[in-house]
Amino acid sequence: MRSALILAGGRSRRMGFKEKALLSIGNKTILEHVIDALDGVVDEIIISMRDVSQQELLNDYTRGHDVVLDKFADVGPLSGILEGLKTAKGEYVFVVACDMPYINIDVVELLFKRAEGHDAALPVWENENLEPMHAVYRTSPMAVETENAILRNERFVLAPVFRMKDLVFVKIDEIRELDTDLRTFVNVNTPDDVEKLQYD
Numbered sequence: 001m002r003s004a005l006i007l008a009g010g011r012s013r014r015m016g017f018k019e020k021a022l023l024s025i026g027n028k029t030i031l032e033h034v035i036d037a038l039d040g041v042v043d044e045i046i047i048s049m050r051d052v053s054q055q056e057l058l059n060d061y062t063r064g065h066d067v068v069l070d071k072f073a074d075v076g077p078l079s080g081i082l083e084g085l086k087t088a089k090g091e092y093v094f095v096v097a098c099d100m101p102y103i104n105i106d107v108v109e110l111l112f113k114r115a116e117g118h119d120a121a122l123p124v125w126e127n128e129n130l131e132p133m134h135a136v137y138r139t140s141p142m143a144v145e146t147e148n149a150i151l152r153n154e155r156f157v158l159a160p161v162f163r164m165k166d167l168v169f170v171k172i173d174e175i176r177e178l179d180t181d182l183r184t185f186v187n188v189n190t191p192d193d194v195e196k197l198q199y200d
Contacts (some may be wrong), residue, residue, distance in 0.1 A: 001044070001089055001091070002044075002092060002143030003040070003042060003043065003044045003088040003094070004041075004046070004093065004095075004096065004108075005046045005047075005080075005081065005088065006034055006096055006097075007029060007037070007081065007084075008048060008049050008087070009045055009048050009054065009077070018120060019168040020099050021098045023059070023188065025101050029061050030099060031058065032061055032063070032102045033103075034098055034101060036094075037102075037104075038094070038105075038108070039111075039167070039170065041094075041105045041109060044065075044066070044088070045067045045135050046065065046080070046087050047062055047065055047069070047098075048067075048080030048083060049057045049067055049069055050069070050170075051070065051181045052069065052109060053156075055067055055173065058191050061104050064151050068083040068086075071083060072150050075155050076155050077157050077158065078146055078149060078150050078155060078159070078198065081095060081160075082143060082146045082147055082150065085142055085143035091139055091140075091146060092137065092138055093136065094112065095133060095134075096134050097133040099189065100133075100155070102182065102183040103134075104179040105129050105180065106198045107178050107182075108136075110175070111114040111170060113169050114136075114168045115138065118168045119137070119165065119166040119167060120135060120167050121137065121167075121170055122167065122168070122170065123171075123185075125170060130158065130161070132161055134184065137161075142161075142164070145161075148163070
């Protein structure tokens with residue numbers, strides 16, 4: 001069984017605190033674009049949100065998928081990752097930010113395959129930067145290390161990843177063979193980004 005976790009709990013400061021998940025591209029919200037892509041490649045989708053008021057706001061756009069709420073406040077994405085991992089039924093979870101509307105399911109398939117038998121599979125750019133919010137993790141060790149990172153007050157997303165011993169790095173060139181323009185990594189951070197995507 002494969003799981004996916006969509007992180008929708010951010011406060012979207014660069015977006016002027018608008019709910020990023022509800023921004024529209026075409027006739028669907030960004031959240032719906034992400035859900036629709038993942039529905040074809042995983043067995044369950046979990047959506048992480050920061051609190052009840054956000055859940056009420058996004059409820060009509062979750063397509064009936066499970067929602068988890070942060071238990072640790074103000075620790076960034078790690079709180080959502082932890083709650084999602086604790087809920088996930090799959091041995092492996094694809095973790096992705098909700099602001100990536102063009103997820104390529106062939107790339108997701110590749111990451112799941114490369115993660116098998118390992119703790120994680122993460123895309124790595126030519127400059128060695130990693131993409132932790134577009135990666136597949138083995139559920140149990142990532143949950144343990146994520147909670148440990150929060151308790152150590154290490155709030156950056158890669159804190160739990162660097163504690164795991166068996167990582168697979170998937171080079172961008174390999175991903176480019178499946179997604180020539182690397183649209184799977186396109187994300188929305190500002191109103192200008194949304195405008196550009198409307199005419200993409």
